[in-house]
Each structure stands twice: as structure tokens, then as C-alpha cells.
Amino acid sequence: MSSTTNVLAPYRVGILGGTFDPIHYGHIKPALDIAKQLKLDELSLMPAHIPPHKQGTHADAMHRLKMTELAAKEGASITVDNRELTRNTPSYTVDTLAQIRQERPNVQLFFLVGMDSLLSFTRWYKWQEILTYCHLVVSVRPGYDKALLNEQDQQALAPYFCDSTESLVHHHAGKIVLLNQPSIDVSSTELRSAITNNCFDESLQPKSVIDYIKRHNLYR
Ligand SMILES: Nc1ncnc2c1ncn2[C@@H]1O[C@H](COP(=O)(O)OP(=O)(O)OP(=O)(O)O)[C@@H](O)[C@H]1O
Numbered sequence: 547m548s549s550t551t552n553v554l555a556p557y558r559v560g561i562l563g564g565t566f567d568p569i570h571y572g573h574i575k576p577a578l579d580i581a582k583q584l585k586l587d588e589l590s591l592m593p594a595h596i597p598p599h600k601q602g603t604h605a606d607a608m609h610r611l612k613m614t615e616l617a618a619k620e621g622a623s624i625t626v627d628n629r630e631l632t633r634n635t636p637s638y639t640v641d642t643l644a645q646i647r648q649e650r651p652n653v654q655l656f657f658l659v660g661m662d663s664l665l666s667f668t669r670w671y672k673w674q675e676i677l678t679y680c681h682l683v684v685s686v687r688p689g690y691d692k693a694l695l696n697e698q699d700q701q702a703l704a705p706y707f708c709d710s711t712e713s714l715v716h717h718h719a720g721k722i723v724l725l726n727q728p729s730i731d732v733s734s735t736e737l738r739s740a741i742t743n744n745c746f747d748e749s750l751q752p753k754s755v756i757d758y759i760k761r762h763n764l765y766r
């Protein structure tokens with residue numbers, strides 16, 4: 547480490563929450579790109595037990611966790627945080643981040659989401675409180691665009707948007723930053739329907755996850 551770097555930079559922790567039903571490269575690759583771009587010290591994948599905005603899940607939590615653990619091996623520095631699986635209430639991000647913040651008061655937290663999540667963010671439970679714990683990092687996702695935010699949401703979110711990743715160092719939390727990494731056109735919904743038809747694609751999911759799905763006959 548040079549004498550001028552990192553002396554004042556806070557320790558940076560990135561968290562990608564998701565249903566991961568199943569996990570795919572649209573989750574992992576943008577997260578790894580963001581980790582590099584933002585020089586994150588840690589990156590964790592956090593499977594949701596009861597995703598607040600979804601009508602249930604397809605594979606049970608234990609399978610989603612196992613697939614997430616396999617996918618985490620795709621990046622040397624990725625870990626899995628299973629804390630939400632220990633709660634039997636909706637996996638509200640605000641509760642999770644409040645807990646993490648209590649455990650680690652001094653780290654800078656970055657909650658990673660895709661653009662589709664930004665479009666619904668003002669409907670998340672206590673969304674303003676979420677931004678007191680973390681920065682929100684939004685990755686591009688085919689089919690979704692910031693321009694699709696309605697007028698009311700644009701106004702609500704405007705004070706939080708931040709143009710440069712460099713300036714994030716000056717804020718402990720509370721900024722929303724949009725990053726422009728290569729996009730990956732895949733969703734768990736599309737994969738589930740392909741798997742039902744016995745179609746698997748190693749360009750969209752790690753082979754280890756595909757093998758797990760086959761072994762446990764998931765999504766049939
Ligand atoms: N292809 C993608 N590119 C960028 N972000 C993505 C992509 N797929 C998912 N994400 C983001 O990852 C997080 C978890 O997504 P989730 O597990 O719901 O996957 P999904 O593919 O959207 O699932 P489903 O199709 O079942 O709704 C969300 O913040 C979502 O915006």
C-alpha cells in the first residue's frame with residue numbers, strides 16, 4: 547500500500563441481496579465489476595428468505611443458499627451472508643442493514659441492486675431509513691432505465707443521486723450511484739422457464755449451479 551492511499555478511506559463492504567431463484571451471471575458479474583470499480587474490501591451475496599415484493603419463491607431457502615454458495619466461488623473475494631435466512635419475517639432490507647450497521651458501525655456499506663429495483667425503491671419498507679445505513683449502487687439491466695422513474699419518484703430520489711463514485715468517500719451513507727458496467731440480459735424467471743424445458747446455458751449460470759439444479763431436480 548502506498549503511503550497516500552487508503553489511510554483515510556473507510557473500509558468498504560458491498561452487499562448484493564436477492565432471491566437468487568436461481569442465481570445467475572446477471573447477479574454475479576455486475577457485482578464483481580462494481581467491487582472492482584468501487585474498490586470494495588468485501589463483497590457478500592445475501593439470499594432473502596421471504597422477499598418482500600415477491601409472491602413466494604420456487605426453490606426453498608436451503609437450495610437457494612447452496613446455489614449462492616456455489617456461485618460465490620466464481621470470485622475469490624465473495625462471501626455469503628445467510629443472516630436473512632434465520633428470520634421468519636419478510637426480508638426487509640432496512641432490518642438487515644440496521645443489524646449490520648450495529649455490528650460494524652465504522653464500515654461504509656454499499657447495497658447493490660439492478661435498475662429494476664431502483665424503479666420500485668420508493669415502495670421499499672422505510673426506504674429513506676435504508677439510505678441512512680448505506681449507499682445504494684445501481685447497475686444497468688437490459689429493459690430497465692432510470693428514465694422510467696415516474697415524476698414523483700424522480701423528485702423523491704433526486705437529493706440522493708450522486709454523479710461521481712469518487713465523492714462517495716466523503717459520505718458515510720445516503721447516496722445513490724448509477725454504474726455503467728457491461729449489462730447481462732438474463733433473469734431468474736427466464737432461467738426457470740428454460741430449465742423446465744431442460745435447457746441450460748453455461749454462459750448465463752455457473753456450471754456448478756447448473757449441476758446442482760440437475761442433481762436436485764429443481765424448477766421442474
Ligand atoms: N441481469 C441483471 N443485471 C443487473 N442486475 C440484476 C440482473 N438480474 C438481477 N439483478 C439484480 O439482482 C438483485 C436480485 O435479483 P433477483 O434475485 O430477484 O433476480 P431476478 O433475475 O430479477 O429474478 P426474477 O426473474 O425471479 O424476478 C436485484 O437487485 C436485481 O435488480
Ligand SMILES: O=C(O)c1ccc[n+]([C@@H]2O[C@H](COP(=O)([O-])O)[C@@H](O)[C@H]2O)c1
Binds near residue numbers: 600640
Ligand atoms: O425492504 C424492502 O421493502 C425490499 C423490497 C424489495 C426488495 N428488497 C430486497 O432487495 C433485494 C432484491 O430483491 P428481489 O426481490 O429483486 O430478489 C433483496 O435483498 C430483497 O430483500 C427489499
